[in-house]
Amino acid sequence: xxxxxxxxxxxxxxxxxxxxxxxxxxxxxxxxxxxxxxxxxxxxxxxxxxxxxxxxxxxxxxxxxxxxxxxxxxxxxxxxxxxxxxxxxxxxxxxxxxxxxxxxxxxxxxxxxxxxxxxxxxxxxxxxxxxxxxxxxxxxxxxxxxxxxxxxxxxxxxxxxxxxxxxxxxxxxxxxxxxxxxxxxxxxxxxxxxxxxxxxxxxxxxxxxxxxxxxxxxxxxxxxxxxxxxxxxxxxxxxxxxxxxxxxxxxxxxxxxxxxxxxxxxxxxxxxxxxxxxxxxxxxxxxxxxxxxxxxxxxxxxxxxxxxxxxxxxxxxxxxxxxxxxxxxxxxxxxxxxxxxxxxxxxxxxxxxxxxxxxxxxxxxxx
Amino acid sequence: xxxxxxxxxxxxxxxxxxxxxxxxxxxxxxxxxxxxxxxxxxxxxxxxxxxxxxxxxxxxxxxxxxxxxxxxxxxxxxxxxxxxxxxxxxxxxxxxxxxxxxxxxxxxxxxxxxxxxxxxxxxxxxxxxxxxxxxxxxxxxxxxxxxxxxxxxxxxxxxxxxxxxxxxxxxxxxxxxxxxxxxxxxxxxxxxxxxxxxxxxxxxxxxxxxxxxxxxxxxxxxxxxxxxxxxxxxxxxxxxxxxxxxxxxxxxxxxxxxxxxxxxxxxxxxxxxxxxxxxxxxxxxxxxxxxxxxxxxxxxxxxxxxxxxxxxxxxxxxxxxxxxxxxxxxxxxxxxxxxxxxxxxxxxxxxxxxxxxxxxxxxxxxx
Numbered sequence: 001x002x003x004x005x006x007x008x009x010x011x012x013x014x015x016x017x018x019x020x021x022x023x024x025x026x027x028x029x030x031x032x033x034x035x036x037x038x039x040x041x042x043x044x045x046x047x048x049x050x051x052x053x054x055x056x057x058x059x060x061x062x063x064x065x066x067x068x069x070x071x072x073x074x075x076x077x078x079x080x081x082x083x084x085x086x087x088x089x090x091x092x093x094x095x096x097x098x099x100x101x102x103x104x105x106x107x108x109x110x111x112x113x114x115x116x117x118x119x120x121x122x123x124x125x126x127x128x129x130x131x132x133x134x135x136x137x138x139x140x141x142x143x144x145x146x147x148x149x150x151x152x153x154x155x156x157x158x159x160x161x162x163x164x165x166x167x168x169x170x171x172x173x174x175x176x177x178x179x180x181x182x183x184x185x186x187x188x189x190x191x192x193x194x195x196x197x198x199x200x201x202x203x204x205x206x207x208x209x210x211x212x213x214x215x216x217x218x219x220x221x222x223x224x225x226x227x228x229x230x231x232x233x234x235x236x237x238x239x240x241x242x243x244x245x246x247x248x249x250x251x252x253x254x255x256x257x258x259x260x261x262x263x264x265x266x267x268x269x270x271x272x273x274x275x276x277x278x279x280x281x282x283x284x285x286x287x288x289x290x291x292x293x294x295x296x297x298x299x300x301x302x303x304x305x306x307x308x309x310x311x312x313x314x315x316x317x318x319x320x321x322x323x324x325x326x327x328x329x330x331x332x333x334x335x336x337x338x339x340x341x342x343x344x345x346x347x348x349x350x351x352x353x354x355x356x357x358x359x360x361x362x363x364x365x366x367x
Numbered sequence: 368x369x370x371x372x373x374x375x376x377x378x379x380x381x382x383x384x385x386x387x388x389x390x391x392x393x394x395x396x397x398x399x400x401x402x403x404x405x406x407x408x409x410x411x412x413x414x415x416x417x418x419x420x421x422x423x424x425x426x427x428x429x430x431x432x433x434x435x436x437x438x439x440x441x442x443x444x445x446x447x448x449x450x451x452x453x454x455x456x457x458x459x460x461x462x463x464x465x466x467x468x469x470x471x472x473x474x475x476x477x478x479x480x481x482x483x484x485x486x487x488x489x490x491x492x493x494x495x496x497x498x499x500x501x502x503x504x505x506x507x508x509x510x511x512x513x514x515x516x517x518x519x520x521x522x523x524x525x526x527x528x529x530x531x532x533x534x535x536x537x538x539x540x541x542x543x544x545x546x547x548x549x550x551x552x553x554x555x556x557x558x559x560x561x562x563x564x565x566x567x568x569x570x571x572x573x574x575x576x577x578x579x580x581x582x583x584x585x586x587x588x589x590x591x592x593x594x595x596x597x598x599x600x601x602x603x604x605x606x607x608x609x610x611x612x613x614x615x616x617x618x619x620x621x622x623x624x625x626x627x628x629x630x631x632x633x634x635x636x637x638x639x640x641x642x643x644x645x646x647x648x649x650x651x652x653x654x655x656x657x658x659x660x661x662x663x664x665x666x667x668x669x670x671x672x673x674x675x676x677x678x679x680x681x682x683x684x685x686x687x688x689x690x691x692x693x694x695x696x697x698x699x700x701x702x703x704x705x706x707x708x709x710x711x712x713x714x715x716x717x718x719x720x721x722x723x724x725x726x727x728x729x730x731x732x733x734x
Contacts, residue, residue, distance in 0.1 A: 005583050008526075008558060009613035013473050016616040021437045042434050049432045057626075061424065064598035064630075065416045067409050067591070070388045094461045094600075097619040105497065106380050123619075130472065130617055159375075191375060216372050224434070231431035231625030233461075246376035249383040250497055252464040252490075257624055258598035259424075263431075 012132045019122060023328050034326040038353050040344040041328040043168070043198075043306045045228035047280060047347065049263075050273045053229065056266035057259050068258035075265045079236070082268070083209075088241040091248055092256045096197060096222040096235030099247075101127050103160075103218060103237070106246035107191060108133040112159035117145045119169055119335035121195060124162040133159065143170035143300035143308065147182040160191035163208065166198040169335050169342045171302030176206045183211045191243075194219045197235075198304040200226035200278060209238060216243060223260070225305060226277055227267045232260035281305050285345045291355050292343075295362060305345045308332070311362075315339040318361060325357045379499045386489060390695050401693045405720050407711040408695040410535070410565075410673045412595035414647060414714065416630075417640045420596065423633035424626050435625035442632045446603070449635070450576075455608040458615055459623045463564060463589040463602030466614075468494050470527075470585060470604070473613035474558060475500040479526035484512045486536055486702035488562060491529040500526065510537035510667035510675065514549040527558035530575065533565040536702050536709045538669030543573045550578045558610075561586045564602075565671040567593035567645060576605060583610060590627070592672060593644055594634045599627035648672050652712045658722050659710075662729060672712045675699070678729075682706040685728060692724045 006014070022041030029037055040046075072092045080087045093099035100123045108114060110132030116124045118137035125135035134157075138149040145167050154161075166173045186192060192215055194208025199221060208219045218239040224230035234256055237247065267274070289299050289307055297309040311318055315338050319331035332340025346354065373381070389408030396404055407413075439459045447454045460466035467490045475481060477499030483491045485504035492502035501524075505516040512534050521528075533540045553559060559582055561575025566588060575586045585606040591597035601623055604614065634641070656666050656674055664676040678685055682705050686698035699707025713721065 004556065005607055005609040006612075008474055008556070008583060008610065009616075010472075010474060010476055013613055013616050018616065019437075019620040021434065021620045024436050024440075025433070026436065026440070039433070044434065045432050047432075048429065054428050054431075057428065058425065061421050062415065064421075065412050065414075065595040066392070066406070067388065067411065067597045068600070069391050069393065070386075073391075073393070094465075094624075095619065095621055097621060098461075101619065105377075107375055107377060109377055189371065189375070216375060228432040230434045230621075233435070233621060233624045240372055242372040243375065245373075246380055249376075249380050249385065252462065252468065253386040253388050254462055254464060254597075254600060257461075257600045257627065259626060260624065 012130055016126055016129055019126070020334055022330055023323070025328070028323060028326065028328060032324070037326045037328065038346065038350050039328045040346050040350060040354060041330045042230070043225060043304070043344045044230045045226060045277060045305070046345060046350060047228070047277055049228040050267045050270050052266040052270045052273065053263040056262040060259060060262045064258055066258065067254050068256060068261060070253045072256050072261050075261050075268070078265060078268060083238070085238065086241065089238055089244055090236055091244050091251060092234060092236045093251070094255045095224060095233040096195065096220045097123055098255060099220055099235050099237045100124065102247045102250050103193060104128060104131050105250040108159055111157065113155060113157040114160050114162065115150050115153055115158060116162040117164065117167060119337065120145070120162065120164045121168050140167070140170060143167070143172045145172070145174055147174065147178060151182065151185055154187065154190060158190050160193055161186065162193045162195060164195045165208070166202060166304045168197065168304070169306070169330070169332070170300045170308050171304045171306055172300055173202055173303045183215055186215065188215060192217045196220060197222045197225055200274065201281060201305055202303045212240065216240065218243060223264045223267060226274060227264070228277070229260060229263055229267060232263055233257065234260040234264050281345050284348060284351055287348070288343065288345055288351050295359060307343050307345065308337070309341050309343060310337065310339045311341065312339050315341060318358070321361045322354070322357055327354050327357050329354070379497055383493055383496055386493070387701055389697055390690070392695070395690060395693065395695060399691070404693045404695065405713065405717050406695045407713050407717060407721060408697045409597070410592060410671070410711045411597050412593060412644060412672070413712065413717060414595070414644055416595040417634045417637050419633040419637045419640065420630040423629040427626060427629045431625055433625065434621050435623060435628060437620045439623050439628050442628050442635070445632055445635060450605070452605065453608065456605055456611060457603055458611050458618060459601060459603045460618070461622045462591060462600040463562065463587045464490055465622060466587055466602050466604045467491065469614045469617050470560060471495060471498050472617040475526055478524065480522060480524040481527050481529065482517050482520055482525060483529040484531065484534060486704065487512070487529065487531045488535050507534070507537060510534070510539045512539070512541055514541065514545060518549065518552055521554065521557060525557050527560055528553065529560045529562060531562040532575070533569060533671045535564065535671070536673070536697070536699070537667045537675050538671045538673055539667055540569055540670045550582055553582065555582060559584045563587060564589045564592055567641065568648060568672055569670045579605070579607065583607065585610060590631045590634060593641060594631070595644070596627060596630055596634060599630055600624065601627040601631050648712050651715060651718055654715070655710065655712055655718050655722070662726060674710050674712065675704070676708050676710060677704065677706045678708065679706050682708060685725070688728045689721070689724055694721055694724050696721070
């Protein structure tokens with residue numbers, strides 16, 4: 001009987017992989033009876049949420065028995081105005097992970113080929129499979145998104161290309177020049193999806209928005225990283241109104257909760273706090289990178305709030321040993337980097353604890 | 368050029384209807400310059416959110432820069448224990464509207480037929496179309512879900528049946544006996560989906576859970592109605608672990624935000640507040656129904672927090688005239704009831720304002 005139940009699941013879904021998130025702090029506490037846990041595994045904003053956003057949440061609490069505004073009216077108006085775009089060029093989602101699913105639902109068909117780098121954010125591949133499309137994963141070059149290989153692999157079946165810039169989990173940024181040339185060579189019926197979750201951390205920010213007039217482009221942004229709202233879930237896509245219309249038709253009416261609408265609005269307006277976070281992150285990323293390299297690790301050049309670091313021959317074991325000490329980082333094995341650790345930039349205190357623990361593990365190993 | 372963009376949208380999606388939500392209070396204020404607005408249009412809990420849930424939210428605020436627990440661990444454990452089920456029999460969603468989409472993504476294929484009543488919750492039809500399946504809408508009998516007609520329409524192509532009980536927008540409840548006989552006659556490869564969004568308001572609650580052992584069944588519940596958390600978004604499905612596995616594979620990792628996890632847990636545990644809401648709602652529903660019938664309206668017998676009322680020859684105009692007076696109800700036209708108004712049970716103050724306004728409109732019309 002239960003076997004026949006399993007047969008009710010769509011063929012495309014029955015073996016879809018689960019996303020493996022960074023281990024939650026509570027889970028590590030439960031599992032190992034630890035009290036003091038440092039999490040540098042999910043590229044959250046280590047300095048916490050903008051206090052202005054918290055105030056906005058508290059003020060709105062009496063109204064949460066009401067459904068949220070289906071169109072995120074205030075937030076939409078504000079973001080559209082500050083980017084100089086029309087309100088109908090936006091769709092808001094329950095995190096940009098939901099937006100990625102809306103894109104697949106709106107545009108990907110069985111038999112389509114969807115191109116992407118490897119490693120990159122694993123959801124691009126799974127939503128493609130969910131729709132019966134074929135994800136084609138092309139290896140990054142030394143951590144850089146493989147634009148040339150992508151161009152080589154475009155066929156008449158290619159429906160879309162995902163470009164994660166800065167790329168997760170490598171942290172690298174494409175050169176604007178290089179990207180311009182790439183876009184000019186992509187056929188105009190191929191959708192270009194720029195995932196810019198780490199946009200705010202770029203040294204000289206530039207965006208896929210540059211190509212909005214000349215190509216079918218969707219740009220993704222999130223409030224989960226620099227804006228410190230990962231727990232409340234909101235991301236958005238910017239595109240032409242025609243493509244947004246398709247995504248709106250597969251969106252739930254109340255997909256963006258009421259508290260995150262007011263929180264995101266407050267955080268978006270408070271550029272001062274955002275700049276502080278970006279500055280603190282840059283200082284700490286430099287510190288963390290230097291110290292990691294000082295103990296023999298190699299790193300990819302990062303313009304994000306994480307560092308992909310390689311410890312030849314030690315990666316996977318290292319992440320396990322760090323867990324024993326109450327420190328959670330992301331092991332690189334799932335990304336195809338068995339020697340790698342993806343480490344979120346923490347506060348100075350968190351980074352020091354991580355570095356001390358790493359030094360102890362490595363020293364004990366050598367002696 | 369923009370025309371070719373539109374062609375990038377999947378055929379199944381290009382004409383999908385948008386859900387039309389109840390008009391938000393802010394929107395009416397903006398449109399008509401009104402300050403005092405009463406909303407009885409979306410079946411929210413008119414008495415507001417459980418204060419215990421609000422406390423839980425405030426306590427959790429410092430942690431919202433972290434991603435939420437992907438598995439809603441604490442909430443899952445608590446609900447599973449109180450229903451005497453296994454934790455792997457649950458999937459949590461961003462409102463039950465997201466769960467409905469997860470069901471479609473996990474189980475519905477092009478060419479499948481999906482049976483449902485009419486009128487009922489419009490998302491059943493739109494998610495079916497989204498997957499290339501055919502929704503077959505069978506007219507309710509005097510507001511009652513059409514079980515006999517559904518049985519008559521089951522074919523080898525039938526993949527699933529949606530049973531909304533109590534039914535939205537009619538408010539009616541099926542008899543347990545009747546439902547038992549229905550289920551015994553449904554082939555065992557047809558998925559039965561019980562949407563029980565209004566379960567807590569039933570006079571003698573009984574659930575599709577009764578059939579969990581004998582049939583592929585999915586039961587939907589929500590915190591948006593009796594639990595007063597519509598703005599924060601959480602619903603869940605209960606099923607066999609095999610069917611849940613399929614839904615988990617199409618779920619985003621962080622689809623349920625962190626604040627609603629703690630709020631729902633607090634609300635679930637506070638049975639006293641829930642009982643107060645249910646009791647207050649029963650009193651006000653009786654009052655509202657009696658008064659509406661007193662002014663000549665017909666109503667369906669409701670076991671929910673709304674009343675479907677019919678004003679022959681007046682429905683659509685009536686809802687417009689109420690808007691002029693700052694009162695939002697749901698016009699029945701969208702449900703196929705042009706004479707109908709779906710009215711949420713409000714507090715005594717809200718109900719009185721509505722009834723006074725209705726009386727004024729009707730009297731002015733007559734004189």
